[in-house]
Amino acid sequence: MTLLLAALPAALAGWTATVEAGEASPAELAALAPFLDSCPARPDDWIARYADGALLRFGPVAGHDQRDAEPVEDCLRAALAAKPIAGTAVLRLRWTDPTLDRYRQNVTSVLDQLVGPRSDPGCTTLRFPIQADNTLGAPLLAISSGDPDFDARVTASLALLEGPLPPLPESLRAKLGDTVDVCVQGVRR
Structure with missing residues (x-):
């Protein structure tokens, strides 16, 4: 069962992040929002696992070529480097339009x-x-x-x-x- 602990406010079009497991405060997720806005658009859901601000694994939830993930992964790594999130968690990222x-x-x-x-x-x-x-x-x-x-x-x-x-x-x-x-x-x- 997925437990959503925190979520960024939905934007008109762009990336949102929710915490599926672990901990991240709404303030930490909100600090990532401006960095996610600069990430390239990719449809559907993506999972990011991180620990102490470092991205450990990133990829599509299902059905997508991993190569589609590379530009978004690079952008997310830069966002976590600029605004690290303490602890360990799994984020679900979704680009919506x-x-x-x-x-x-x-x-x-x-x-x-x-x-x-x-x-x-x-x-x-x-x-x-x-x-x-x-x-x-x-x-x-x-x-x-x-x-x-x-x-x-x-x-x-x-x-x-x-x-x-x-x-x-x-x-x-x-x-x-x-x-x-x-x-x-x-x-x-």
Whole structure:
């Protein structure tokens, strides 16, 4: 079970950090905020383990290439060097953007309706390549829901689309790079 002990206030768009394990005061996290704002945008969640101000390990929670982490890791190391946090803890870092959240919800709602009912909780994450015209290409299964039948229904649902999925807003293209991940859960019964 994840215990969130402290959190930075959510910004309009940018990085937030929460403590998953260990200790860090809200003041220590707030001191990191200006340094995190200069870190490059990367979607989804990242885990950082540190002890006495030194970053021990950093990486994506799931489904991402470790190379995506290098620029953010360098930025986080610089932030911890400038504003060390005493003790040992695990931070969860998340880059958020309301435009990206709305876009993902839009695409997810289309796919959820096509996939149909599902009673068990879970999520199949599809990784869509972003084409030059900001439309989405054919996705790959990035993270399984754990249910092979549901994963197959999600993949098959793409053939049922009556047209292309909505294009990615131009403002997000530079922030996301080459792909966007979408979680498909299916409509609950």
